[in-house]
Amino acid sequence: MNELSELKVNILQLLKEDARRSSDLIATLLGVGEEEVRVAIKELEDDHVIVKYATVVNWSKVEEEKVTALIEVQITPERGRGFDSIAERIYLFPQVKSVYLMSGAYDLLVEVEGKHLREVASFVSDKLSPLEAVLSTKTHFILKKYKQDGIIFEEHEEDHRLAISP
Amino acid sequence: MVNQSVKAENPTGMKHYINPLVRSIPPSGIRKFFDLVSGSKDIITLGVGEPDFCTPWHVREACVYSLERGMTKYTSNAGIPELREEIGQYLNDSFHVEYNPANEIMVTVGGSEAIDLALRALVNPGDEILIPEPSYISYSPIISIGGGVPVGIETTAKDEFKLTAEALQAAITPKSKVLILCFPSNPTGGTMTYEDYLPIAKIAQENDLIVISDEIYAELTYDQKHVSFASLPGMKDRTILVSGFSKAFAMTGWRMGYACGHRDLIDAMLKIHQYTVMCAPVMGQIAALEALKNGKEEKDRMVESYNMRRRLVVKGFREIGLDCHEPQGAFYAFPSIESTGLSSEAFAERLLFEGKVAAVPGNVFGKGGEGFIRCSYATSVAQLTEAIERMGKIVAKIKHEM
Numbered sequence: 151m152n153e154l155s156e157l158k159v160n161i162l163q164l165l166k167e168d169a170r171r172s173s174d175l176i177a178t179l180l181g182v183g184e185e186e187v188r189v190a191i192k193e194l195e196d197d198h199v200i201v202k203y204a205t206v207v208n209w210s211k212v213e214e215e216k217v218t219a220l221i222e223v224q225i226t227p228e229r230g231r232g233f234d235s236i237a238e239r240i241y242l243f244p245q246v247k248s249v250y251l252m253s254g255a256y257d258l259l260v261e262v263e264g265k266h267l268r269e270v271a272s273f274v275s276d277k278l279s280p281l282e283a284v285l286s287t288k289t290h291f292i293l294k295k296y297k298q299d300g301i302i303f304e305e306h307e308e309d310h311r312l313a314i315s316p
Numbered sequence: 317m318v319n320q321s322v323k324a325e326n327p328t329g330m331k332h333y334i335n336p337l338v339r340s341i342p343p344s345g346i347r348k349f350f351d352l353v354s355g356s357k358d359i360i361t362l363g364v365g366e367p368d369f370c371t372p373w374h375v376r377e378a379c380v381y382s383l384e385r386g387m388t389k390y391t392s393n394a395g396i397p398e399l400r401e402e403i404g405q406y407l408n409d410s411f412h413v414e415y416n417p418a419n420e421i422m423v424t425v426g427g428s429e430a431i432d433l434a435l436r437a438l439v440n441p442g443d444e445i446l447i448p449e450p451s452y453i454s455y456s457p458i459i460s461i462g463g464g465v466p467v468g469i470e471t472t473a474k475d476e477f478k479l480t481a482e483a484l485q486a487a488i489t490p491k492s493k494v495l496i497l498c499f500p501s502n503p504t505g506g507t508m509t510y511e512d513y514l515p516i517a518k519i520a521q522e523n524d525l526i527v528i529s530d531e532i533y534a535e536l537t538y539d540q541k542h543v544s545f546a547s548l549p550g551m552k553d554r555t556i557l558v559s560g561f562s563k564a565f566a567m568t569g570w571r572m573g574y575a576c577g578h579r580d581l582i583d584a585m586l587k588i589h590q591y592t593v594m595c596a597p598v599m600g601q602i603a604a605l606e607a608l609k610n611g612k613e614e615k616d617r618m619v620e621s622y623n624m625r626r627r628l629v630v631k632g633f634r635e636i637g638l639d640c641h642e643p644q645g646a647f648y649a650f651p652s653i654e655s656t657g658l659s660s661e662a663f664a665e666r667l668l669f670e671g672k673v674a675a676v677p678g679n680v681f682g683k684g685g686e687g688f689i690r691c692s693y694a695t696s697v698a699q700l701t702e703a704i705e706r707m708g709k710i711v712a713k714i715k716h717e718m
Contacts (some may be wrong), residue, residue, distance in 0.1 A: 314350040316344075
């Protein structure tokens with residue numbers, strides 16, 4: 151892991167806020183040349199520091215609602231490969247949205263998304279639990295997302311400042 | 317109904333009851349423009365003189381907790397001792413000025429009250445009060461109510477809206493008593509460095525001036541560190557340092573400010589303060605204490621965010637053909653609209669009605685303001701980008717008509 155330049159850190163912050171910002175706008179905001187920003191972004195992409203530009207969607211706003219569950223998974227680590235190989239077997243399923251190795255009472259925290267409860271439940275019973283290394287699972291369904299990745303899902307508060315003030 | 321009965325008793329209205337000094341204060345130009353803007357729909361406003369951030373949550377939370385604990389009583393007139401100590405520590409750490417929390421620091425209802433108190437404590441009828449302009453609009457009326465005479469000193473874009481020794485010297489008469497400094501400046505974004513201040517301090521000394529230094533924007537400086545006028549050699553006793561929490565910590569609605577100065581001056585101000593407001597609201601004081609203790613990180617984040625937007629608007633204004641000096645502080649840009657051939661007011665009105673962008677015409681800020689508009693960049697990047705685009709169209713249209 152190499153240390154990032156201040157410019158790159160600033161670029162990452164600006165893109166994290168809004169990934170659609172152009173390199174021209176970022177250059178203006180940071181007071182540097184556009185070329186410099188373009189090169190830095192290219193390097194960040196090549197080094198896989200910038201992994202992807204994705205959109206944060208509030209699915210509860212649309213008809214086609216999704217069900218998300220967080221599943222605590224206890225596993226027996228595999229000799230020589232620790233938790234990694236079993237984690238890989240789990241994260242390769244497309245319905246798995248995230249997998250974290252955790253300290254504490256369980257080992258993996260798995261986020262699974264499905265169209266409805268049944269779909270998630272059958273994923274757990276048919277795919278996850280039967281894995282040899284999996285000792286136990288505990289499924290928690292998410293009822294409402296308030297904030298994700300630092301982004302608050304509720305509508306923005308209106309600007310209630312006076313339009314003109316001294 | 318009420319109005320009718322009043323009219324019946326006083327066919328000439330009630331105005332003759334009003335103190336002539338109050339009656340003769342001209343209506344604020346900002347107020348007039350506010351009324352125009354209030355009637356308009358779908359506008360983007362660059363007219364706002366306050367941060368677009370909400371007060372950081374830890375500050376709000378500290379206040380809520382204090383209310384839950386029942387901290388709802390008067391505090392000592394000068395403010396809770398812990399807050400005064402924290403203010404003293406903060407001023408010393410940040411600007412190298414040392415004040416004794418016991419008798420040289422008082423907490424006020426916004427920086428505004430501190431300015432009012434200072435002027436009321438100092439101004440005698442006939443005293444001339446020097447104000448570098450374009451300037452924040454509240455000084456002159458308060459001076460006039462006390463029978464003082466506000467004397468504007470023009471600063472110019474050529475000098476980056478700094479106060480020069482020559483301009484100050486030229487405005488001084490035997491009646492000059494107080495110099496008001498407001499740097500970083502609302503509305504110009506101009507700042508003063510230590511070297512800029514040295515000759516000003518010399519003139520203050522030679523002419524025995526008291527200086528009210530309104531440093532409310534001290535935290536909002538870019539590419540340079542704020543210099544407090546009180547930190548100049550020999551100036552501490554001559555200076556009433558006024559500041560507050562509104563701009564640095566996004567706390568405008570809390571009305572929390574403070575004044576620091578020689579104990580004789582603070583004593584006099586405290587006398588007025590204790591008979592008028594007793595003390596600043598305790599919940600605001602608790603919040604201010606939290607802001608000073610734990611608010612540095614959020615404050616720095618906000619300042620960096622203003623700095624980015626500053627670069628955006630200055631570049632934007634220049635690209636659409638408006639001269640714009642680079643503001644070094646506060647969150648205002650003060651572009652010149654001279655190239656459009658219109659007065660500030662005419663331009664601001666066309667910008668509002670045709671471009672749906674509100675900005676404050678520069679003439680309301682006094683001498684040297686004509687030919688400019690004040691644009692606050694404490695607004696989202698998306699809004700600023702849109703506003704500049706709209707302004708560009710209006711500027712092009714006006715120039716096309718010429």
